[in-house]
Amino acid sequence: METYRPRRSVLYIPASNDKALAKIPQLACDAVIVDLEDGVAPADKIAVREKLAGIFANRPVANHFGRRCEMVVRINALASEWGADDLLAVASCEPDGILLPKVDTPRDLLEAGDVLDDNFAPDGVKLWAMIETPKALLNIGPIAELGRDPASRLACFVAGTNDLLNGTGVMATPDRRYLVPWLMQMVLAARAGGLDILDGVSNDFRDLDAFAHECTEAAAMGFDGKSLIHPAQIEAANLAFAPSIGAVAEARLVKDAFALPENAGKGVIALNGKMVERLHLAQAEKLLAKAAAIGA
Ligand SMILES: CC(C)(COP(=O)(O)OP(=O)(O)OC[C@H]1O[C@@H](n2cnc3c(N)ncnc32)[C@H](O)[C@@H]1OP(=O)(O)O)[C@@H](O)C(=O)NCCC(=O)NCCSC(=O)C[C@H](O)C(=O)O
Numbered sequence: 001m002e003t004y005r006p007r008r009s010v011l012y013i014p015a016s017n018d019k020a021l022a023k024i025p026q027l028a029c030d031a032v033i034v035d036l037e038d039g040v041a042p043a044d045k046i047a048v049r050e051k052l053a054g055i056f057a058n059r060p061v062a063n064h065f066g067r068r069c070e071m072v073v074r075i076n077a078l079a080s081e082w083g084a085d086d087l088l089a090v091a092s093c094e095p096d097g098i099l100l101p102k103v104d105t106p107r108d109l110l111e112a113g114d115v116l117d118d119n120f121a122p123d124g125v126k127l128w129a130m131i132e133t134p135k136a137l138l139n140i141g142p143i144a145e146l147g148r149d150p151a152s153r154l155a156c157f158v159a160g161t162n163d164l165l166n167g168t169g170v171m172a173t174p175d176r177r178y179l180v181p182w183l184m185q186m187v188l189a190a191r192a193g194g195l196d197i198l199d200g201v202s203n204d205f206r207d208l209d210a211f212a213h214e215c216t217e218a219a220a221m222g223f224d225g226k227s228l229i230h231p232a233q234i235e236a237a238n239l240a241f242a243p244s245i246g247a248v249a250e251a252r253l254v255k256d257a258f259a260l261p262e263n264a265g266k267g268v269i270a271l272n273g274k275m276v277e278r279l280h281l282a283q284a285e286k287l288l289a290k291a292a293a294i295g296a
Pocket residue numbers: 011012013014019020021023035038039130132159160161162163164200201205229230231
């Protein structure tokens with residue numbers, strides 16, 4: 001079975017914010033995205049890029065919780081004046097992932113992958129793609145399809161809801177009603193491509209009740225986790241995207257039931273008045289692996 005890599009809470013940290021970067025080992029998030037794009041002012045872009053090697057040279061093996069926090073870098077769009085040099089600088093840092101913003105077509109990812117290959121970036125350096133433009137949504141199937149080819153390096157989608165609102169003109173509402181159809185389209189495409197998918201950020205980082213509700217909704221919609229802007233959002237995301245105690249107990253029941261000698265070789269069984277198939281066993285095993293990986 002595939003190893004599960006938790007991505008419940010993925011925190012953006014502007015690469016220009018030294019104080020925030022220094023906090024990485026103390027943060028309980030599953031991953032951080034060191035941001036060179038929207039979190040960094042144009043005047044600082046080049047100076048910040050030059051700091052990256054130092055940030056990665058001092059990368060902690062494990063955080064204060066004894067866990068390895070994935071480190072991803074979001075570069076500037078490849079079409080921008082900084083993107084190409086960012087990609088080269090980041091490739092040599094060997095991050096867990098490079099997040100490409102403003103992806104419109106599969107070609108954007110293929111070109112970035114070629115640069116990584118030409119510069120001998122190890123296979124472990126994955127590509128993550130922001131889905132945040134109308135064109136990306138129109139091309140989401142072919143973009144996601146790249147996930148089926150390991151040579152493409154594509155591993156994860158990240159919804160960019162601020163840019164999507166900006167690029168489409170739809171109204172931002174607390175229940176995200178106009179965004180939900182597109183978010184569901186992203187989830188569907190990610191699954192077709194075997195990719196992880198993270199929900200977009202919640203800008204109101206002081207309203208933690210609304211944030212917790214948005215996380216619960218996103219987990220129900222099928223997202224693997226949420227992208228975050230503030231450390232105060234980590235705990236709610238970790239909770240919402242972890243399997244619940246009830247779900248873990250249920251999964252154990254399904255696993256134990258199929259392990260009984262009388263059920264060996266059966267495709268379908270009855271458990272507490274419900275039909276349970278082998279696909280539910282696979283689902284249960286996946287959930288238990290997820291719970292074990294996050295220590296839930
Ligand atoms: C949003 C913020 C600007 C708020 O900053 P601030 O007012 O300083 O917050 P606090 O005073 O509450 O901070 C408390 C302490 O926490 C540290 N902190 C704050 N944010 C972070 C962080 N992201 N990572 C690590 N540590 C953080 C502060 O340093 C304080 O520490 P201390 O003084 O020791 O107590 C700020 O949170 C921020 O800059 N967030 C990230 C913003 C960002 O990266 N934006 C770009 C990514 S989102 C995006 O682009 C969306 C997408 O593309 C789309 O289209 O939707």
